[in-house]
Amino acid sequence: MKIQSLAVIFTIIILPITIVLNSYIRNYVTTLNYQISYDSKLDNATYDALKAFQLNTFNNSSSNYVNSKMRDIEAAANSFFESISQNFNMIGYNNETLKDYIPALVFTMYDGYYIYSLYNNKLDDLTQSQIDANPQASIKGNGEQTYGFKPYIYYSCRYIKDDLDVVITYALDNYIEIHGMKGTAVVNISGYLINDISKNASGDISYRGITISQEGENVLNEWIGEKESDRSNANI
């Protein structure tokens, strides 16, 4: 066989393999680049949402009230979508388009969370009739899908065992609230859950090697003092 024929056969074999492998690696590199880029854009938008929430609540004396808190969180969600739509603007995605690609936003608070997601709107008959009488594009009717915040969900769970029927509400730290019934007695207590704490027969509480006596003298008391100069002036 002539060497030119061998060269052509070599090219025919190697060229398709090279092209396919090259294409595969290019796709892999492009995918990784997109992953990094999208993660970065999401991180930036999340940071902007939290920063907006911080700035909005910092100067607001009523930020702990529920309606004020909802308003702050809705403003933070708007900031998130605004920031992420600016980051994807070059590709042509705007606010409304991006909502279809974001299944949910979860705002984790101290004792519960809000979820911002797509849901089926549920209206009573009176509200539906008012909307039918005055239809507007921004207001969705009964059964229509819309984006919005769902009601606050507490970190709580109900426990039933024998005669114990209580609901325990947890928080992000070790604070818990217990409400319910034990037999016929109402249970309504709250406090901080602490590990490694025990009570002996005499009623003394032991925590991390320190014994706290329930009886005897009062160890801690409140000191109200005054300056020496004030006392001498008072005596005069």
Added chain:
Amino acid sequence: MSLGETVITIIAIVTAAGLMIIVPFSTVSQRTDDISQLAISTSTTDFVNSVRTTGILTLDDYEKFIEDINSTGHNYEIEMSIGRLDENAARKVSQMVSGSKIGENERVWQYQSQVTDLLDKPPYEIQLNEGDMFVVKVKNKEQTIAEQLNKAFLGGASGDSYAIAAEGAGLVTTNGN
């Protein structure tokens, strides 16, 4: 040498020349584009973050940014936008007074030509406020070598496509004054 052998020889030589010159050239130019992409993404992110965290856009920062991205060897088109809140949102309010929040307001947008006009006049800086939005988009002006080879051999998209682009946007987190 017969005619058939001559034709095969010519085909083999042309194919070898193509493979030995064009394929490495194309691969290297694609790698160069990837490196340029990474460089301008990093520069754009750093520029946007520096303006967001200080609240001030100076002419010096802008010129340094242009210098950084042009060091990749390509020419880029820059689009800066500033979305200003048209009121003093998130200000301290009491319970009875209803204030506005960042995220509820409409913005007044200033685009590239307006921003550069402001930067070219004394004091050669723009002060931003908390809640304003700062957006930067960068894309290459001319086609890179990889783009030209891609179009020539694989019939890639023509027109306004670009190989190297970066964008950064974010909320300004502090007042610039």
